[in-house]
Amino acid sequence: MPFQFDALSSADLPARVAKIQRLIPPQVRLIAVTKTFPAAVVRAAYAAGLREFAENKVQEALTKQAELGDLTDVTWHFIGHLQSNKTRKVLESFDWVHSIDSLKLATRLDRQAADLGRQPNCCLQVKLAPDPTKDGFDPAELMAALPALDQLCHLNIQGLMVIAPYGLQPEQTQAVFERAQALAAKIEQQGWQRITMNELSMGMSDDFELAIAAGATLVRIGSGLFGRRN
Numbered sequence: 715m716p717f718q719f720d721a722l723s724s725a726d727l728p729a730r731v732a733k734i735q736r737l738i739p740p741q742v743r744l745i746a747v748t749k750t751f752p753a754a755v756v757r758a759a760y761a762a763g764l765r766e767f768a769e770n771k772v773q774e775a776l777t778k779q780a781e782l783g784d785l786t787d788v789t790w791h792f793i794g795h796l797q798s799n800k801t802r803k804v805l806e807s808f809d810w811v812h813s814i815d816s817l818k819l820a821t822r823l824d825r826q827a828a829d830l831g832r833q834p835n836c837c838l839q840v841k842l843a844p845d846p847t848k849d850g851f852d853p854a855e856l857m858a859a860l861p862a863l864d865q866l867c868h869l870n871i872q873g874l875m876v877i878a879p880y881g882l883q884p885e886q887t888q889a890v891f892e893r894a895q896a897l898a899a900k901i902e903q904q905g906w907q908r909i910t911m912n913e914l915s916m917g918m919s920d921d922f923e924l925a926i927a928a929g930a931t932l933v934r935i936g937s938g939l940f941g942r943r944n
């Protein structure tokens with residue numbers, strides 16, 4: 715039975731967090747996706763015990779983070795498509811970048827991370843099923859880019875990030891996540907100097923249980939915690 719969510723009431727938040735946490739094994743981290751929700755919602759989630767938050771738009775995130783500067787033990791994850799004119803801001807304000815979808819973007823982030831004295835944790839976003847609405851390395855392209863990615867010493871490349879296309883049957887979604895797990899294992903076996911595959915960032919409100927069954931270590935949940943976005 716997939717996890718079901720209903721309309722948001724912030725009074726429910728501690729119960730929702732607890733309900734989702736019960737479905738997530740201890741080695742998997744819950745990242746709360748707060749895009750489109752105001753800073754007050756992030757604060758309520760923090761009060762409910764969450765410490766990892768994700769945003770997909772740079773300007774929206776910076777505005778929210780400015781209101782939440784007193785929450786010093788929060789980890790911020792960037793999960794959106796990253797345009798090259800926003801990379802510096804992302805490096806300054808996020809601990810993780812899940813959405814590295816090209817060697818060009820990785821190279822730019824590495825150079826700017828060096829300038830800024832940052833060492834972000836990163837995932838390589840990979841596209842494992844046709845999806846015109848999503849970015850990501852094609853698997854063959856990713857394999858070919860690994861030697862160059864392994865040279866980027868200012869990025870901690872920790873694993874893969876996958877978004878299952880919307881509207882698949884559960885078996886098809888499961889297959890996408892299993893492909894991600896197999897690809898990560900293949901990369902790990904190659905024994906790179908710097909790249910590790912410790913993390914698999916996959917699973918959202920509707921499919922996180924399938925993702926966990928296929929080895930997800932980071933699940934990114936928005937509407938399941940906060941209700942539907944407008």
Ligand SMILES: *Cc1c(COP(=O)(O)O)cnc(C)c1O
Binds near residue numbers: 917938
């Ligand atoms: C919005 C978003 C999520 C969360 O989606 P929900 O279905 O609301 O849980 C997860 N990952 C990415 C990349 C997103 O953009």
